């Protein structure tokens with residue numbers, strides 16, 4: 001990926017994380033806001049719980065900088081969209097700035113209704129995103145996580161990939177992860193995170 | 202010490218710091234995490250109640266005894282608690298009573314969008330509205346000060362965005378307060394009409410004093426700015442205003458009832474235009490217009506739906522204050538993801554059969570409402586908690602038979618407000634079928650305990666209410682308990698009940714797969730997989746609507762997509778395997794079960 005890291009002090013950094021219930025979107029956004037908080041920024045984060053957890057669409061807005069008011073990102077203002085699923089990348093790409101970045105997990109989750117007429121899954125969502133945006137990175141997160149020994153840490157691989165675009169130091173990320181995940185799973189989660197980070201830094 | 206907290210966590214923190222003694226609630230998105238987090242403080246006695254009315258009454262009794270009490274619910278919960286909420290207005294709340302109402306603009310997880318500020322006006326109570334996490338904590342202290350000083354319950358209005366957004370909060374220590382005890386005073390506490398008439402004037406005087414108080418309260422604030430357009434706003438909308446037009450003078454209402462009318466008149470004095478940017482109804486706007494203050498609000502901003510930075514901008518453009526910018530192209534619609542039953546959900550089998558039997562289904566509020574969505578399409582009516590049984594009885598009356606009419610109701614909903622409906626069905630000899638879906642938890646809101654769960658909020662053992670015994674005591678004599686994982690049994694029991702003219706009660710008894718608070722093995726067994734050599738692509742397994750079952754990339758000779766099971770998601774409930782006509786779905790051996798939680 002070309003381009004310099006986004007500097008957080010000169011403006012508010014807006015990160016939109018999107019996926020499907022059960023993919024670990026909320027843990028990833030929790031860790032991102034923790035890491036931003038540890039770095040001394042003002043932070044706001046917003047998501048909607050409830051029905052979303054039953055296989056529905058899940059999004060989390062994380063914003064940090066010197067002073068953050070709105071917990072929601074104005075549309076067209078996201079610096080990075082971290083999409084845990086290909087069709088979700090397509091759904092939310094309109095939130096991203098023209099010069100913003102889109103990180104897409106190479107994963108398709110067809111909802112159970114996809115076999116019904118009128119609910120067809122898009123033929124190639126990544127292609128659609130690339131036609132609209134210049135800075136797209138596709139990450140085979142599940143594959144990477146599986147190679148590392150646990151497919152469930154795909155969310156950490158993605159978070160790692162996102163981290164390469166942000167000015168938050170490695171040690172703050174590690175602290176954030178250690179503080180939140182169960183002690184016995186810290187090593188697998190850190191491995192996955194670092195593997196993802198390598199992709200963008 | 203600074204922490205990053207959600208609005209709900211901040212309210213809980215406020216309860217801790219400002220010495221709250223008693224907390225009660227009935228779960229409801231977006232309010233649920235308030236009590237869950239209060240329960241982490243052993244200093245506060247906290248417990249779920251069967252419904253909001255009971256929760257309110259317990260907190261009210263505690264406040265009569267002089268304890269700082271808080272009761273938490275979602276907006277529609279206040280409809281359930283409306284009787285005590287309004288009735289206590291003539292009594293007061295000597296120990297301090299704060300009523301948290303979490304409204305849901307945008308209806309992210311609710312059946313309506315009511316604006317509960319009207320309840321404050323209706324009952325004559327102050328309405329306090331925090332706009333972020335820091336305020337959600339701090340304002341709790343002020344809410345109790347006001348409640349105690351004016352002997353009045355305070356409506357603490359949160360909204361989804363305030364409840365579920367996180368921000369940085371400075372935290373302090375707990376201020377312990379004493380409990381004064383109950384001072385008997387029948388004229389105050391016993392609302393016989395003769396007493397109540399005397400108290401009516403007292404309540405009116407109290408409102409007058411509150412109106413004077415709010416004029417100088419620091420819950421309201423002015424942010425100076427440039428120009429002669431003044432903005433009046435409240436709650437999270439304030440944050441959007443500051444984001445979009447940081448330089449405008451803003452009057453931020455922390456109390457939206459009663460409004461500091463004179464302070465606002467003064468603020469408006471040197472402004473050319475006064476704009477009210479508020480979420481949902483024109484509440485502030487009509488109060489100000491009634492007071493003769495010239496202002497505009499709903500002319501530019503919608504009165505339905507949730508506000509956002511984008512809607513604030515759109516209104517400013519309409520009002521001619523912002524130039525229209527190049528709009529972001531609206532994306533073409535992407536596949537919807539309607540929420541579905543979780544893998545292993547015990548509701549699946551029941552709705553699969555109801556759908557197959559083409560029953561008339563009066564459903565209720567909970568996870569099981571999702572049975573109304575495609576592909577199950579089984580749910581003809583759903584109104585509010587507890588309505589299912591009454592609606593089914595009404596339909597049966599009009600039809601002169603209860604045959605084929607089913608009321609489906611969750612265990613938590615049944616205890617909340619279904620019992621009286623069933624009592625009425627018994628009394629009416631209604632020939633309907635009532636299915637109580639006992640998954641031993643309140644699942645939709647995130648797995649909260651209820652009186653049938655057998656556990657207290659602090660983890661200790663509680664008496665476990667028995668549904669069959671309860672229904673029997675209510676007068677039902679055709680009661681069957683079934684395992685909803687057993688499709689054949691479920692079908693035969695349902696068929697028999699639907700074809701009968703008697704009132705039948707069917708109780709399902711599998712725990713929730715997502716929150717199995719008792720025995721995890723009951724909802725987690727070795728997963729299944731599809732033997733694609735045998736799969737004929739009939740999609741029968743997809744009609745059970747399970748997130749673990751999807752289309753495979755492979756096709757049959759006739760070009761139909763085969764099925765695929767995600768073995769990480771599959772919980773081994775076997776429902777899909779039972780409906781497969783060619784036995785193509787087989788259980789993997791236990792040692793193939795690699796599902797481990799990281």
Ligand SMILES: Cc1ncc(C[n+]2csc(CCOP(=O)(O)OP(=O)(O)O)c2C)c(N)n1
Nearest residue numbers: 229278566567568611612613614643644645
């Ligand atoms: C008056 C009211 N209070 C609270 C809620 C929030 N709420 C939605 S569903 C539900 C209960 C669901 O529990 P249950 O009936 O056991 O069904 P389950 O979700 O477990 O299937 C609650 C409390 C509501 N909609 N209305």
